[in-house]
Amino acid sequence: MSKPILLFAQPGSSKVNKTGSWRTMMPVFKHKDCTDCRICVTVCPDACVSGKDKIYNANLDYCKGCGVCAYECPVNDIDMVLEVK
Amino acid sequence: MADTIRPKKEKAAVEESLFTSGHRACAGCGEALGAKLVMDAAGPDTIVATSTGCLEVFSTPYPESAWRMPWIHSLFENSSAVASGVEVALKALGRKGNTKIIAQGGDGGTADIGIGCLSGMLERGHEILYVCYDNEAYMNTGVQRSGLTPFDAHTTTSPSGKISFGNQRPKKTLLDIAAAHNIPYAATASVAYPADLQRKVKKALATPGPTFIHLHVPCPLGWGYKAELTLEIARIAIDTGLFPLVEIEWGKVTRVRKITKDKKPVEEYLKPQSRFRHLFASEDGKKELAKIQAIADANIAKYGLV
Numbered sequence: 001m002s003k004p005i006l007l008f009a010q011p012g013s014s015k016v017n018k019t020g021s022w023r024t025m026m027p028v029f030k031h032k033d034c035t036d037c038r039i040c041v042t043v044c045p046d047a048c049v050s051g052k053d054k055i056y057n058a059n060l061d062y063c064k065g066c067g068v069c070a071y072e073c074p075v076n077d078i079d080m081v082l083e084v085k
Numbered sequence: 086m087a088d089t090i091r092p093k094k095e096k097a098a099v100e101e102s103l104f105t106s107g108h109r110a111c112a113g114c115g116e117a118l119g120a121k122l123v124m125d126a127a128g129p130d131t132i133v134a135t136s137t138g139c140l141e142v143f144s145t146p147y148p149e150s151a152w153r154m155p156w157i158h159s160l161f162e163n164s165s166a167v168a169s170g171v172e173v174a175l176k177a178l179g180r181k182g183n184t185k186i187i188a189q190g191g192d193g194g195t196a197d198i199g200i201g202c203l204s205g206m207l208e209r210g211h212e213i214l215y216v217c218y219d220n221e222a223y224m225n226t227g228v229q230r231s232g233l234t235p236f237d238a239h240t241t242t243s244p245s246g247k248i249s250f251g252n253q254r255p256k257k258t259l260l261d262i263a264a265a266h267n268i269p270y271a272a273t274a275s276v277a278y279p280a281d282l283q284r285k286v287k288k289a290l291a292t293p294g295p296t297f298i299h300l301h302v303p304c305p306l307g308w309g310y311k312a313e314l315t316l317e318i319a320r321i322a323i324d325t326g327l328f329p330l331v332e333i334e335w336g337k338v339t340r341v342r343k344i345t346k347d348k349k350p351v352e353e354y355l356k357p358q359s360r361f362r363h364l365f366a367s368e369d370g371k372k373e374l375a376k377i378q379a380i381a382d383a384n385i386a387k388y389g390l391v
Contacts, residue, residue: 009148009150011152011154012151012152013149014106014149015105018107019106042279043279045110045113045121046117047121050101061106064112066112066312070313071314080313
């Protein structure tokens with residue numbers, strides 16, 4: 001039997017899709033010069049950077065490694081490194 | 086002491102965005118970033134209608150949804166008509182309250198296919214914010230030219246080559262078209278300045294009557310630049326005068342972003358993008374660069390950006 005066709009999707013259900021596997025470069029948050037400006041949280045297109053009190057990290061289940069956070073960081077506290085799996 | 090701690094707690098509570106992770110946008114997508122910023126500014130008490138386009142396709146692959154709010158998709162041209170229906174239905178049921186309604190679409194769904202429905206929505210005076218996500222071509226189907234594609238850009242339906250420099254027509258002045266309906270608020274915004282964008286969204290939603298925001302969202306795939314440059318490219322577009330940030334209320338320009346200190350030549354915007362690389366390959370390209378500079382200068386003169 002095929003699955004019944006659903007007319008509605010649950011809100012936020014795209015979280016089952018772990019887009020982290022698309023990534024080649026990985027952001028590394030150094031937690032050294034962070035000024036708590038939250039630009040990395042604001043500019044992430046995948047809404048995967050979170051944290052507080054100068055400790056921010058990307059959720060690597062969803063991070064696609066675009067590097068926008070590292071480029072926009074005003075104090076260069078984020079490095080993009082090649083991910084070895 | 087307790088008072089100073091409280092705001093931080095609230096901040097942590099709204100940490101999860103209303104436009105969640107797991108959507109299938111390209112790495113560095115400006116449109117996904119734009120949607121996230123607009124939704125977070127609008128808040129959870131919002132109903133969204135989205136027309137067909139990249140935004141709809143990557144955010145709602147069957148049977149999932151990246152939206153944590155009521156969201157509806159109907160056709161390519163009628164997100165504004167669907168939103169109009171939602172608005173009058175809520176009014177008829179007496180449930181309008183503070184619920185905000187956003188209609189949105191890409192540049193093709195707004196300026197080409199859906200402009201009739203958009204015009205109707207603005208003219209009928211519904212209390213709806215329309216957001217046009219402008220990535221300057223039909224990116225979802227593979228970079229075809231739209232009415233908002235800039236002059237001389239290479240797309241698959243306006244290819245550059247021996248006899249052509251790409252798109253032969255200038256970008257449609259969509260903001261003027263919307264403002265010509267004499268609506269209370271029309272503005273351009275860009276993902277390069279998230280705080281400015283969110284301020285405009287909040288202002289538009291607080292304004293009674295139909296409002297319009299034209300949002301510039303760079304596309305790494307279609308424009309051909311490195312993914313991390315999304316905000317940088319959007320910033321240079323503003324600094325060159327090719328995408329002026331302005332606000333229009335009741336047909337009058339009330340606020341512009343001046344570029345007196347940051348003014349840059351158009352080459353700085355065109356060079357990092359592969360859709361404009363043919364302009365730098367030949368001698369004739371220089372004449373075309375002068376034409377693009379003339380477009381930027383006309384914008385600067387029109388809105389008094391310097």
